[in-house]
Amino acid sequence: MGGGQKRGRTQRKHFKQSKENVWKYKNGSDEASKKTRPSDPSDENPNPNPSWQPFATQNTGFEEYYKAQGIVPENEWEEFICVLRKPLPAAFRINSSGQFFHDILSQLEDDFMKSLEAEIDNENEIDAIRPLPWYPGKLAWHSNFSRMQLRKNQTLERFHEFLKQENEVGNITRQEAVSMVPPLFLDVLPDHHILDMCAAPGSKTFQLLEMIHQLDKPGLLPNGLVIANDVDVQRCNLLIHQTKRMCSANLIVTNHEAQHFPNCSLKSCTENSTGEEARKHTLQFDRVLCDVPCTGDGTLRKAPDIWRKWNAGMGNGLHRLQVDIAMRGLALLKVGGRMVYSTCSMNPVENEAVVAEVLRRSGDSVELLDVSGELPELIRRPGLKTWKVRDRGLWLASYRDVPRYRRGVITPSMFPSDQCFKLDQTEHDNMQEETVTIDAVTGTENASSLELSHDGGNNMETIETAVDMKEAVSIVHEVSGMSRSPEDLDGETKVEVSNYPLERCMRIVPHDQNSGAFFIAVLKKISPLQAVPENQTSQSTKRKQKIPRNSNENLEVENAETKLSECIPDQHHPTSAEEPSNDSSKIDQSSLKTTEVEPTLPSNQLNNIENDLEEVEPTDIGENEKVSKGKLQIQGRWRGVDPVVFFQEKTIIDSIRSFYGICESFPLEGHLVTRNTDANHVKRIYYISKSVHDILQLNFQVGQRLKITSLGLKTFERQASKDSSSLCSFRLSSEGLPLLLPYISKQILHASLLDFQHLLQYRTIKFPDFVDSDFREKATNLMPGCCVVTLNEGNKPIDEILLDASTIAIVCWKGKTNLSIMVSQLDAQELRERLSIRFPSEVTISEDKENNSNSEAEAKKISVDNESTDDFEAELDNIS
Ligand SMILES: C[S@@+](CC[C@H](N)C(=O)[O-])C[C@H]1O[C@@H](n2cnc3c(N)ncnc32)[C@H](O)[C@@H]1O
DSSP states (O other), X not given: OOOOSSBOOOOOOOOOSOGGGGOOOSSOOHHHHHSOOOOOTTOSSOOSOXXXXXXXXXXXXXXXXXXXXXXXXXXXXXHHHHHHTSOOEEEEXXXXXXXXXXXXXXXXIIIIHHHXXXXXXXXXXXXXXXXXXXXXXXXXXXXXXXXXXXXHOGGXXXXXXXXXXXXXXXXXXXXXXXXXXXXXXXXXXXXXXXXXXXXXXXXXXXXXXXXXXXXXXXXXXXXXXXXXXXXXXXXXXXXXXXXXXXXXXXXXXXOOOGGGOOOOBXXXXXXXXXXXXXXXXXXXXXXXXXXXXXXXXXXXXTOTHHHHHOOHHHHHHHHXXXXXXXXXXXXXXXXXXXXXXXXXXXXXXXXXXHHHHHHHHHGGGEEEOOOTTSSTTSOOEEOOSOOOEEETTEEXXXXXXXXXXXXXXXXXXXXXXXXXXXXXXXXXXXXXXXXXXXXXXXXXXXXXXXXXXXXXXXXXXXXXXXXXXXXXXXXXXXXXXXXXXXXXXXXXXXXXXXXXXXXXXXXXXXXXXXSOOEEEEEEEEOSOOOOOOGGGSOXXXXXXXXXXXXXXXXXXXXXXXXXXXXXXXXXXXXXXXXXXXXXXXXXXXXXXXXXOOOTTSOXXXXXXXOOOOOOOOOOSSSSOOOOOTTOOOOOOSSTTSOOOXXXXXXXXXXXXXXXXTOOTTSOOTTTEEESOSOGGGOOEEEEOOHHHHHHHHHHHHTTSOSOEEEESEEEEEXXXXXXXXXXXXXXXXXXXXHHHGGGOOSSEEEEOHHHHHXXXXXXXXXXXXXSOHHHHHHHXXXXXXXXXXXXXXXXXOGGGOOOSTTOOEEEEEEOSSXXXXXXXXXXXXXXXXXXXXXXXXXXXXXXXXXXXXXXHHHXXXXXXXXXXXXXXXXXXXXXX
């Protein structure tokens, strides 16, 4: 079985929408979506200040908060805050799977490192750009120029252009240095099944994919896979776009709330199955990345608008969600597996408190790993053992200090100590239901009314929203009989210290290595999670799950894990917390959109599908196939998401195999999927690895619990040529080419450097205009339709040409009189530049780089017929 280890170039869509817009509230009105959203560290180019007013880099609440938390020693405070106010230097990663990985590395080392030296104006820095010492293989780089400098300084223009273009074509990824850290602590192997729970926009997913592909033997796909999940559909699309550049057949993108990520287990099979078998019967992961939503104050240097928005309530508001996501991650983790919990926030309530709570809930089943020996060159600080909680202007050192009416908001789990869990149970029972909530985004209170139950619910008092909160606090104290006033609490209570070895967590602070801030904890699952009795956890007062109170009750593993982590019903996907079922009749009938019994679906999918005709609505999810009006489409379980269908049309598969001469050792059957149940209207066929295939099978068997927005690698695309001269109706896609290349024996031409260069430059060339007579003849005699042209470096005899990951190849179309490339302008330009750097004496890039229209005109001069080129452009437009 084969695959391209080095990935090809892909056409990239330009996402015009502002990335701020992708943070949307699910239930939000326009007003709500205008609210400040916790910053996403990975968003490139946030533009929250379009008028270019300098951002205020001060927030007294912020400074007071972090000083009090002892986030850095007192004598470092000035340096810390000073660096935090400076713009973040740009950082980027080289895509190690990219075909030009070595060329890019040499360009950085031999060219830019030297030529940019003169531009350094930072007295602390020696190098203009340098590899990050802790990132393996010189794959990640730090530049000492901020984004602003890169944009404004003319002498940096060439480097800026390089970054932009290589990022665009996928040879590098611009990513904050500290955001590259979490995947490194996952200790990934190529056969690992990895879940990235909050994955968009996908920088870390990309890294994870690189890791599983890294050790591929040429021509082999790894046994592992990555499931990249995000709750936000638009951000999922961003992720799909981003990871396309990786050209991986080992990726599934899902769209779930991470805290309710579904169970996919065939119960009957799990008990006795082991190893590979177990993998096929239950969805569990060797590695889980929980890069949870957070306040993002570690990204202040990149997103200075956070200075204005920040308040302590934001972190408090996210804490519970973060715990729930981490617990779900642990439930889905295999025994022996590793999970990384990370945030780009500095706040202990979002960090150490979350880690302490998951350790508390997991009992002895989970260990916080000491990874101080890993990545020794990465400067990090140990996690905090003690911190305080700030709520509405009060410092709270212990849960005992929390006013009763705030106990729905400020939970025991936010504090360092376990002591509060020993509170008298009646005290818990008397707590009011959650009536005050914190907006996780702004940190502001949402309380239409405060219902205060201080007498087992018999004596309810209601305080109208308009009541000043301080007054409310006093009323609460009156009614609840608290002995101390809020003022008394401030600064008076004893500091709690956590019993957990939280010093094993890592906090990266900006002034240590001129970076952003980040928090990372590495957890190992030692045994199946046991259900921890409710009164020994800090579960919110809102939760009333029936978890057995007898801690000795040894629940069946799966049940225990399900109950612990799926305890909140998923309001958006009501079925996602259900137990999995083998019974396909449990497929959500309401979301089925058609009646057609589709022969390509596995039979278990077909049972009990009722006739339920509906027009298919095109959506923006995944590789949606637009179905012509009036056509029927079998819809999967998830409304609005195209179904995933195994493509089993033998006639078409055979025609593809025979047209391109794909050798039998490359399996197509069982590895092809589409998003359209009507085989006659399938536009794109995706190739999936065996690992993805097995998950897909399992997903069908459990009634399609996974809401899959994208999967696999787009490999074949329907091509309608005007004269229908091609014997195969599917052309190869650029993304799929590296995977197929070693297995193709027909429709392939090997061009000299000069002819290859001409093709890239002029895009369409008439056969007589090729310089090499042998190539001219072969091109003329090729079957009409899609073909591949490789660069024959050194003009080797055909039988000596090796087709492997290092081969430079492009998809073309052989018409009646000419050959045209099916590569976007940008990719063609990039490839020409790469060739000019690799073969400096043989290839010159003419001035047409700046003047693309000239090259087009010249192409026409050389000779172009009208045949089908417009089609390709239109088609390419569709792709890109
Ligand atoms: C910090 S960002 C993740 C960055 C990403 N790991 C990367 O490296 O590109 C957090 C992501 O969590 C997503 N998110 C927020 N709440 C979520 C939830 N309940 N379940 C899953 N994803 C969630 C957001 O849409 C956002 O894309």
